[in-house]
Structure formats: C-alpha cells, structure tokens
Amino acid sequence: MGNETGTGTRDLLIETARDLFLLQGYGATGVAEIVRVAGVRPGSLYYFFPTKEDLLIAVLEWYRDNIYEGLLQPVYERIDDPLERVFGILDGYRQMLLLTAYDQGCPIGNLALEVTNSHPRVRELLKENFVQWTDEVARNLTLAAGRLPAEIDIPGLSEYILSVMEGAIMLARTYRTIDPYDNAIAHLRDYVDRMVEDGTNWAKPSRFRHASDGEKTL
Amino acid sequence: MGNETGTGTRDLLIETARDLFLLQGYGATGVAEIVRVAGVRPGSLYYFFPTKEDLLIAVLEWYRDNIYEGLLQPVYERIDDPLERVFGILDGYRQMLLLTAYDQGCPIGNLALEVTNSHPRVRELLKENFVQWTDEVARNLTLAAGRLPAEIDIPGLSEYILSVMEGAIMLARTYRTIDPYDNAIAHLRDYVDRMVEDGTNWAKPSRFRHASDGEKTL
DNA sequence: CCCATGATTGAGCGATCACTCAACAGTATA
DNA sequence: TATACTGTTGAGTGATCGCTCAATCATGGG
Known part of the structure; x- marks a missing residue:
C-alpha cells in the first residue's frame, strides 16, 4: 500500500x-x-x-485495495446493523448516481462489460473485485443469520444482490432517472424482508427449469 | 422493414x-x-x-424493430404459458451466453454502459429497447395475473426482472461461467413462485420493513 | 568529487481513427 | 439519345491512437 x-x-x-x-x-x-x-x-x-x-x-488493483476506505467505511460509520449495512452499501451507489447526474455508476461494472474480452489479468481483477464485494455482503448476512432462514445460501444471495444492483445501475444510467434503481432495491428489500419475517416458509431456490434441459414447458 | x-x-x-x-x-x-x-x-x-x-x-433501431423475430418468436413457439414465457426469454440469454462462450450477452446492455454519455438519440433508443422488453414481459405477466396477487405492480416487477437479467449477464461474462446467471434466475424464480403460491400474503414492495415485532436494528 | 539509480523530458514513431469527395457506373424515364 | 437519380469507388484528409527512446535531471551513497 x-x-x-x-x-x-x-x-x-x-x-x-x-x-x-x-x-x-x-x-x-x-x-x-x-x-x-x-x-x-x-x-x-x-x-x-x-x-x-x-x-x-x-x-x-487500487479499487480492490481500497474497497473499505472508499465504499464500506462511510456506510459502517452510520449503520451498525449488519442487514442494514448491506442496504446502506446499495444506498451509496444511489447517492453516486444522484450526485453525478447518472454519469458515474459502479466503477467495476462499467469496465466489466467493456473489457471482458481483453487480457486475462484484467478479467481476473474484475472478478476479484466482484468477489470481494460479494464476500463483504455475505459477511454481513452471516452476522444477521439469526434472522434469516437456517438453510439459506448466503453466498448465492449475496451474488444475487450484486446482480440486482449492477442491472439497476445500468437502467438508471440509461433512463437518467433514479426510479429503476429504487424499484429494484425495493423488490430486493421485499425479498429479504420475507426471509427475515417468514424464514420457515422460505424455499431455497434450487429447481433449475431451463428449457435447454429438455422438457417442453406448458 | x-x-x-x-x-x-x-x-x-x-x-x-x-x-x-x-x-x-x-x-x-x-x-x-x-x-x-x-x-x-x-x-x-x-x-x-x-x-x-x-x-x-x-x-x-434494427433491434427495436426485430425484437419479435429475434427474441420472442423462438420462445413463444416452444412455450404457451405466459409466466413460463418470461422465463423462456431469460433462458434465451442463457443459451446465448453458453453458445458464444460468454462473448455475447445482451446487445442493448452491452451498449448501454458504453455509450450512455453520447448523443441523446442513442440514449433514447437504448431506453426504447429496454421499455419494449419490459412491456413485453409485463404483457405476459398480465396474462398470468390470475395467478399473481391483485395488487402487484406489474410494470415494476417487469423492470426488476430486466435489472436482474442484465446484472446476471454481466457477472456471468466476467466470471466466464454460467453459475451467476443460474443463481440469479433461481432467486428470481423463487421470488415469483412465492407470489404465485402465496399471493394473499404478498406485500407490495415499498414501505415494508421490520413490521411489528421487536426492533433489533440499531 | 564521481557514479549509479530513479525519474522525467519531449520530440516523434507508424498505425489507425472517423471521414471526405470528385469521378463514375447502373438504371429508369423522357 | 439525353437527363436524372441512386449507389459506388478508392485514394486521401488531418487528427489522434498507443507507444518509443536517447538525453537529461535530481538525489544520495561511497
């Protein structure tokens, strides 16, 4: 450093x-x-x-080595609850979109789609950044595991949250309005809230129904 | 044409x-x-x-004018159920990822993050393509509305599905594995299944947080 | 002092960038 | 045949691209 x-x-x-x-x-x-x-x-x-x-x-490498100072610390200073810290991180991207008038989204996501077909080392670092982000979310979800269903796949849920965020940023930047981002986070919040409040009824998402797997769906 | x-x-x-x-x-x-x-x-x-x-x-403009032939028709030929048609569309992107070894994702999403800050007409057309996609999903969800909660916000849910898909494609292309995509769609499937199976208990995602029982937050 | 090393300079490399344009070909109508 | 219009040609524009390199400067150790 x-x-x-x-x-x-x-x-x-x-x-x-x-x-x-x-x-x-x-x-x-x-x-x-x-x-x-x-x-x-x-x-x-x-x-x-x-x-x-x-x-x-x-x-x-700079992004990878400065995720705490640049992304996490400002959120963790305000929020103690691990579950709310996750949504606090998501709110950080919301602020970025608003403050830059949708010129800046997620630094990694921007580059991911642009340079995916370039040098392997670049892809490797993009992945490292994503994994680090996901791991941090997973760490918070684990701390909140008492409120979540026991059988929940925390890494999978964390990765899902990253997917939602990146896609929502893409739409917000294209539309140049915060609505798609707020809409996506609201759905995500609802999804997580359901797990918290009704954990026993939560079904682990596992059944893969790909048309490519063969059977014709009706 | x-x-x-x-x-x-x-x-x-x-x-x-x-x-x-x-x-x-x-x-x-x-x-x-x-x-x-x-x-x-x-x-x-x-x-x-x-x-x-x-x-x-x-x-x-070509993408906008050929969404049916290129994207919808191949799916609608296989699948009749409107809800499964939505997931059939999502499976189409899965096939694209696999067949091109993660070189090709969503044509519009690729361009969206790259040229967001260019000519307004370009942004307008990116938006038109996204809106058309979302509208088609919403049309299918409306056809399946009998199985969904009455108070559901179908346009909002459709836009959320687009967010999830675009983010999941980004991760799958970066990781060069289908796992992040399958994981995201599985969570999405679970989310929709819950609405279908337990519609009356579904709460419109907006202000639904930590309802009545003991506050643990902060 | 001398020298080695780290760091900087700035002119300039060939290649490629998006783009231009005067000339011309093909075809249809008059 | 003459005119008009739609396409096509291909050499060539200045600008910018990523990048090079011999020369020079600054600094600290021996």
Whole structure:
C-alpha cells in the first residue's frame, strides 16, 4: 500500500486514470488525456506502466485495495446493523448516481462489460473485485443469520444482490432517472424482508427449469 | 422493414455493424473493419450514414424493430404459458451466453454502459429497447395475473426482472461461467413462485420493513 | 568529487481513427 | 439519345491512437 518511496507520480497517474475511466470508460480515454490531466509527459506514464492495459490493471488493483476506505467505511460509520449495512452499501451507489447526474455508476461494472474480452489479468481483477464485494455482503448476512432462514445460501444471495444492483445501475444510467434503481432495491428489500419475517416458509431456490434441459414447458 | 428499393448495401452494413458491435463493442469497432467485413468501400457507408453514430442509431433501431423475430418468436413457439414465457426469454440469454462462450450477452446492455454519455438519440433508443422488453414481459405477466396477487405492480416487477437479467449477464461474462446467471434466475424464480403460491400474503414492495415485532436494528 | 539509480523530458514513431469527395457506373424515364 | 437519380469507388484528409527512446535531471551513497 503506502508507496513511501518515489515521487508520487505513479499514484497520481493511477488516480487520474481511475477518475477518467470512471467518467468516460477505458477505450474512450486516451493516454494523452491522462497525462495531460495528471500534468506529466507521456514518457513518465510508460516509465511506470509498459502499456495502457497495465495502467488499467493498476486501477483495478487500487479499487480492490481500497474497497473499505472508499465504499464500506462511510456506510459502517452510520449503520451498525449488519442487514442494514448491506442496504446502506446499495444506498451509496444511489447517492453516486444522484450526485453525478447518472454519469458515474459502479466503477467495476462499467469496465466489466467493456473489457471482458481483453487480457486475462484484467478479467481476473474484475472478478476479484466482484468477489470481494460479494464476500463483504455475505459477511454481513452471516452476522444477521439469526434472522434469516437456517438453510439459506448466503453466498448465492449475496451474488444475487450484486446482480440486482449492477442491472439497476445500468437502467438508471440509461433512463437518467433514479426510479429503476429504487424499484429494484425495493423488490430486493421485499425479498429479504420475507426471509427475515417468514424464514420457515422460505424455499431455497434450487429447481433449475431451463428449457435447454429438455422438457417442453406448458 | 421491407426495404424493397435499393441494393441492400444499407441493410448489409447495419447487420455487419450489429454483429461487430455485439462482439467487440461500439468504440472498439472501427469503420474500416465494418466496411471490410461487409465487403464495401468506406464511401458507401458514408453515403447511407453521415457518421458512425448514425450507424449505431440504425443498429439500435434494427433491434427495436426485430425484437419479435429475434427474441420472442423462438420462445413463444416452444412455450404457451405466459409466466413460463418470461422465463423462456431469460433462458434465451442463457443459451446465448453458453453458445458464444460468454462473448455475447445482451446487445442493448452491452451498449448501454458504453455509450450512455453520447448523443441523446442513442440514449433514447437504448431506453426504447429496454421499455419494449419490459412491456413485453409485463404483457405476459398480465396474462398470468390470475395467478399473481391483485395488487402487484406489474410494470415494476417487469423492470426488476430486466435489472436482474442484465446484472446476471454481466457477472456471468466476467466470471466466464454460467453459475451467476443460474443463481440469479433461481432467486428470481423463487421470488415469483412465492407470489404465485402465496399471493394473499404478498406485500407490495415499498414501505415494508421490520413490521411489528421487536426492533433489533440499531 | 564521481557514479549509479530513479525519474522525467519531449520530440516523434507508424498505425489507425472517423471521414471526405470528385469521378463514375447502373438504371429508369423522357 | 439525353437527363436524372441512386449507389459506388478508392485514394486521401488531418487528427489522434498507443507507444518509443536517447538525453537529461535530481538525489544520495561511497
């Protein structure tokens, strides 16, 4: 973490690229723009990063290493209840959408669909970020497990929550209104509330009914 | 639709761009590549489309005008039950993920996060495609309304289903495994099943939190 | 002092980017 | 045949792309 040696140019480039990638995407952000905003010359960038993709990797590593300071801590300072902390995290993305007028959503989700077919290391880091997010949600759900059905699949539910959030951000950014996000979180809240209040009646989602599995459904 | 006049070059360019945008994204696909794959010269493209963005607009209009043939009809031929038709549509995306080895997800979702900050007409068409998809799901849910709670917000639930699907595709493409998609659809199936099987006990998701019994929160 | 090392400079590389345009071909109508 | 209109051609535009590199600077140790 603390890069105590050096002049700070490397960190400056990572943070500049991070912000520009978030606003414009990876492909739409040129190296020339990054170095111009950072106030350095192209050679300096390529002294630290062999390619533009290595800079993207460093940005994704930054997100992975700063999830607590940037995402969790502001929520955990306000909220103690583990279940409400999960919805607090979701509310953080809501604030981001509103404050940036839907220009910024989830940094990882933005990049995920854009660079999925690129270098394996990039995909690996996208996955690491998603897994870290999911694990943190799962940790909170485990702390609230007393209120949830015993047979609940906490990792699966956590991943489901991530799916809902990413999809809802996509719709909110496209529509440029918060309604799709609020609608999705409300449904999610209802789903979780049902587990809390009626745990014994909760059916573990397991029956996979894919048409591809053969039988014609009527 | 039936462009009976002309030589077909315009349609050929739209379909070629559609396929390349789906595989590589909008920004990563160059005009030179489109005309090379289509077997025409750059001048022909710019005879029909003033800018590359106008070609993207034509592609989005194509998706809007061909949702039935490309997405719904293959499902509706197999499945009659309106509720199962919804999950049949979702299974179509599952097949796409598997058949393309996670290279192709939802064509609209791919573009949505990439070009959200571009020309208003593009955003408008992305929205039109999402709304059309949601409306079709809502139509099916309405046909199945007899099995659903009377007070259910069908448009809201339809939009929620779209959120879940788009987020699940994002995760499946990043992880390069179908598990996140199956997990999300299973949770969605469970959510809908609960409404069908226990409609009277279903509460409209809005202000339903920690009803009567002891408050543990904070 | 000298030197090694880390860091920076800035001109400039070839390739590709979206895009242009004057010339021309094909076909139908007059 | 003459005119008009729809497409097509392909060389070529300036700008920007990611990236290179020999030269230079700053700094601390021996």
